[in-house]
Amino acid sequence: MTTPRPRPTGASTSPVGPDPDDLADLELSPEAMTTMGRAVLDRVVEHIATIGDLPAHGDVHAEALCRQLAEPRPPATGVPLDDVLAPYCDEWVGRSFTTPSPGYLAFIPGGGVFPSALADLLADGTNRYTGVWRAAPALVQLEANVLAWFAHWMGYPDEARGLLTSGGSLASLSAIVCAREKLLGPRLREGVLYTSTQTHHSVAKSARMAGILSDRLRAVPVDADFRMDVAALRDAIARDRAAGLAPFCVVSSAGTTNTGAVDDLDAITELCAAEGLWHHCDGAYGAFFHIVPELRPLLAGLSRCDSITLDPHKGLFLPYGTGALLVREGRDLRAAHAETAAYLPDPAVEEFYDPHQYGPELSRDFRGLRVWLPLKLFGAERFEAALREKRELALAAAERVAALPGVVLDAPPQLSLFAWHLTWPGATLADENAATKEMLDRVNAEKRVFLTGCTLSDGRYLARVCILCFRTRAEHVEAGVEDIETATREVLAARGV
Numbered sequence: 001m002t003t004p005r006p007r008p009t010g011a012s013t014s015p016v017g018p019d020p021d022d023l024a025d026l027e028l029s030p031e032a033m034t035t036m037g038r039a040v041l042d043r044v045v046e047h048i049a050t051i052g053d054l055p056a057h058g059d060v061h062a063e064a065l066c067r068q069l070a071e072p073r074p075p076a077t078g079v080p081l082d083d084v085l086a087p088y089c090d091e092w093v094g095r096s097f098t099t100p101s102p103g104y105l106a107f108i109p110g111g112g113v114f115p116s117a118l119a120d121l122l123a124d125g126t127n128r129y130t131g132v133w134r135a136a137p138a139l140v141q142l143e144a145n146v147l148a149w150f151a152h153w154m155g156y157p158d159e160a161r162g163l164l165t166s167g168g169s170l171a172s173l174s175a176i177v178c179a180r181e182k183l184l185g186p187r188l189r190e191g192v193l194y195t196s197t198q199t200h201h202s203v204a205k206s207a208r209m210a211g212i213l214s215d216r217l218r219a220v221p222v223d224a225d226f227r228m229d230v231a232a233l234r235d236a237i238a239r240d241r242a243a244g245l246a247p248f249c250v251v252s253s254a255g256t257t258n259t260g261a262v263d264d265l266d267a268i269t270e271l272c273a274a275e276g277l278w279h280h281c282d283g284a285y286g287a288f289f290h291i292v293p294e295l296r297p298l299l300a301g302l303s304r305c306d307s308i309t310l311d312p313h314k315g316l317f318l319p320y321g322t323g324a325l326l327v328r329e330g331r332d333l334r335a336a337h338a339e340t341a342a343y344l345p346d347p348a349v350e351e352f353y354d355p356h357q358y359g360p361e362l363s364r365d366f367r368g369l370r371v372w373l374p375l376k377l378f379g380a381e382r383f384e385a386a387l388r389e390k391r392e393l394a395l396a397a398a399e400r401v402a403a404l405p406g407v408v409l410d411a412p413p414q415l416s417l418f419a420w421h422l423t424w425p426g427a428t429l430a431d432e433n434a435a436t437k438e439m440l441d442r443v444n445a446e447k448r449v450f451l452t453g454c455t456l457s458d459g460r461y462l463a464r465v466c467i468l469c470f471r472t473r474a475e476h477v478e479a480g481v482e483d484i485e486t487a488t489r490e491v492l493a494a495r496g497v
């Protein structure tokens with residue numbers, strides 16, 4: 001036996017930062033890493049511990065600040081961590097929509113549970129290659145586990161496979177590519193894709209990137225509950241077939257961004273099955289409510305869709321940069337993305353999940369850990385309870401807002417989002433729109449909650465509340481409803497109502 005020869009370590013010994021006398025050294029000493037890591041951790045903990053005290057939206061009119069921050073050339077020499085940490089935390093972060101705030105009820109709220117931040121530190125600090133199974137099999141298995149958990153929650157069979165993406169948009173892109181590869185082949189130019197007028201704009205963008213030009217994109221009208229009109233969809237498909245085109249994909253929504261509408265997924269699946277079309281469901285906002293057993297009927301038919309977009313950075317309360325796609329017949333996802341090269345290890349056998357065979361990326365961050373660690377540390381039951389609570393909070397808030405004089409609840413919560421407008425005798429649409437906007441501005445001026453509105457295709461402006469931030473609890477919703485009550489009274493009083 002030969003004794004192993006020592007491995008050179010090359011580590012810096014400077015306790016505060018990189019070695020000042022050795023410019024090529026990018027390693028830090030253990031002391032420096034600990035000091036710097038603690039400084040960042042202290043800042044993050046302080047930020048999270050006081051997030052409820054921050055205004056629900058900061059001042060984002062920051063043009064002057066951005067001009068001052070613009071730095072057209074890279075810095076040649078370094079600065080101490082605190083020189084950048086302090087302004088980042090004290091000046092820059094606050095100039096934003098406070099997306100992690102409990103008062104953030106705007107758009108579709110995001111999350112940011114702390115264990116994901118630890119997971120990112122762990123993943124980046126160990127920096128293994130998780131694009132290829134053979135390069136880090138055990139780590140990739142954790143990502144495969146997460147995808148299997150998602151599939152289980154959605155009621156998908158064991159053959160389902162998936163992909164962690166940077167967000168919902170790229171998940172829908174891969175879904176459309178998958179449908180296109182399976183059903184269109186060389187008939188790409190004739191391929192027609194169907195959405196509703198309420199579908200998220202990212203679907204049109206994804207269709208374009210997948211080679212489906214805008215003259216092959218149909219926005220089917222919706223019913224009074226903002227759900228895709230399935231009879232109109234059937235007619236549209238028939239018209240396109242009669243014109244010699246090739247209908248191939250319907251993208252439904254499990255929770256639209258405007259009003260939270262869930263399409264009739266069962267009816268759309270049945271139509272797609274009869275017509276030989278792919279049914280992709282955009283569940284970026286709503287699909288995770290399927291985790292809660294008693295809420296599954298609200299998403300009836302989700303398990304039967306050919307593929308589902310999920311956004312863990314929304315409904316699973318994780319930080320931005322975490323989306324997912326699930327495909328019911330996993331081999332369809334693989335067929336659309338599989339590729340090999342002589343310089344890569346052989347792709348994993350079927351039993352093991354090999355990320356680069358299922359998606360467009362090769363090198364990528366280890367986003368699986370950002371999902372896996374919070375689920376391991378908290379357990380699924382906490383996520384289920386939190387989702388259940390958000391739905392209950394939305395139901396209770398909607399009931400109180402609907403009871404206010406002058407309120408028309410256009411969209412009661414199908415999940416955890418509701419939308420309404422103000423009215424009074426003799427008001428025109430323009431009067432109502434102006435009053436509803438003014439009410440929203442007044443609520444936002446209090447900075448206890450942040451709301452946004454939406455304009456429907458008929459020109460109607462709606463105020464909306466979406467409860468999905470994990471930090472939003474009963475007391476924050478109470479504050480929001482109080483502010484809505486006061487603002488509504490004032491706005492209507494100013495109009496003599």
Ligand SMILES: *Cc1c(COP(=O)(O)O)cnc(C)c1O
Pocket residue numbers: 108166167168169170200202253255256257282283284285311323
């Ligand atoms: C957020 C959202 C998207 C887009 O997802 P990203 O993660 O922002 O790319 C798509 N559809 C719906 C319904 C959404 O709420």
